[in-house]
Amino acid sequence: MEFEKSLFEAITTGNKDQAQRITEEAIADGVDPEKLVNNCMIPAMDDVGNRFEQGELFLPELLIAARAMKTSMALLRPLLAKSGARPAGRVVIGTVMGDQHDIGKNLVASLLEGGGFEVIDLGFDVSPQKFVDAVRENSPEVVGMSALLTTTMPAMKSVIQELAQAGIRDSARVMIGGAPVTQRYADEIGADGYADNANSAVTLARSFISRTP
Numbered sequence: 001m002e003f004e005k006s007l008f009e010a011i012t013t014g015n016k017d018q019a020q021r022i023t024e025e026a027i028a029d030g031v032d033p034e035k036l037v038n039n040c041m042i043p044a045m046d047d048v049g050n051r052f053e054q055g056e057l058f059l060p061e062l063l064i065a066a067r068a069m070k071t072s073m074a075l076l077r078p079l080l081a082k083s084g085a086r087p088a089g090r091v092v093i094g095t096v097m098g099d100q101h102d103i104g105k106n107l108v109a110s111l112l113e114g115g116g117f118e119v120i121d122l123g124f125d126v127s128p129q130k131f132v133d134a135v136r137e138n139s140p141e142v143v144g145m146s147a148l149l150t151t152t153m154p155a156m157k158s159v160i161q162e163l164a165q166a167g168i169r170d171s172a173r174v175m176i177g178g179a180p181v182t183q184r185y186a187d188e189i190g191a192d193g194y195a196d197n198a199n200s201a202v203t204l205a206r207s208f209i210s211r212t213p
């Protein structure tokens with residue numbers, strides 16, 4: 001609880017060094033990394049986002065908060081991704097074109113790794129062509145796309161269309177997510193599924209694999 005409170009403060013104030021120190025201490029103390037992410041780090045980004053929306057914070061403050069969050073995530077990622085099992089399946093994942101938000105996508109990638117998936121992470125601002133190339137090269141069972149901006153959501157549809165044009169749409173299941181994305185939107189653009197958080201993304205990916213012949 002103490003770690004959660006102080007890490008929340010370090011992230012919301014964008015204090016990267018403090019975030020690093022507290023995360024290291026929490027890890028050494030055996031704190032559950034998933035709890036730290038869910039109870040403290042995601043709420044911290046929500047807090048910053050709300051205050052940004054209300055005009056209390058500005059873009060540079062958003063940036064330094066994200067930098068502090070990423071510093072902590074980099075330390076937690078190996079713990080979240082710890083898995084001794086053989087790959088449950090392969091996932092190609094990325095944040096779509098025009099969108100630089102990658103914190104949520106990184107979290108989904110880490111938990112998928114933790115869930116035993118081999119993850120090919122294409123990063124952020126990923127063009128439809130890059131998704132198509134990655135599917136051709138890696139033959140994943142699942143393609144995951146993340147978008148945080150209402151203006152970049154249509155890029156998800158473009159990826160699905162380009163996969164279809166390349167004749168490989170049916171080779172993988174398409175899973176989408178991100179704050180503005182909904183199940184309705186997934187249905188509308190012909191995605192196979194939507195997950196509203198990183199845990200449910202793992203459950204959804206598993207359900208795809210169990211339905212793969």
Ligand code: B1M
Pocket residue numbers: 042045046047048049050052053059062063066093098099100101102103104105107108143144145146147148149150151175176177178179180194195196197198199201
């Ligand atoms: Co931006 N930003 N941002 N931002 N930013 C939002 C998204 C915004 C809601 C803030 C606000 O106004 N309240 C708003 C979007 C409004 C809209 O489109 N309706 C916004 C805006 C406007 C912008 C800019 C346009 C600002 C500007 O320049 N004027 C700009 C755009 C840049 C660009 O992308 N081209 C911008 C920039 C930035 C930063 C670079 C400063 C930084 C991103 C840093 C980074 O990611 N490396 C940033 C941040 C940090 C945010 C907020 C504050 C936090 C996002 C985040 O990391 N959340 C955000 C407000 C908010 O969301 N509360 C905001 C924590 C993360 C763990 O959650 O990403 O939702 P999330 O992921 C969740 C789920 O959505 C889900 O699982 C995750 C874990 O539970 N999920 C998936 C995500 N992907 C998934 C994929 C799946 C399944 C589930 O399957 C594949």
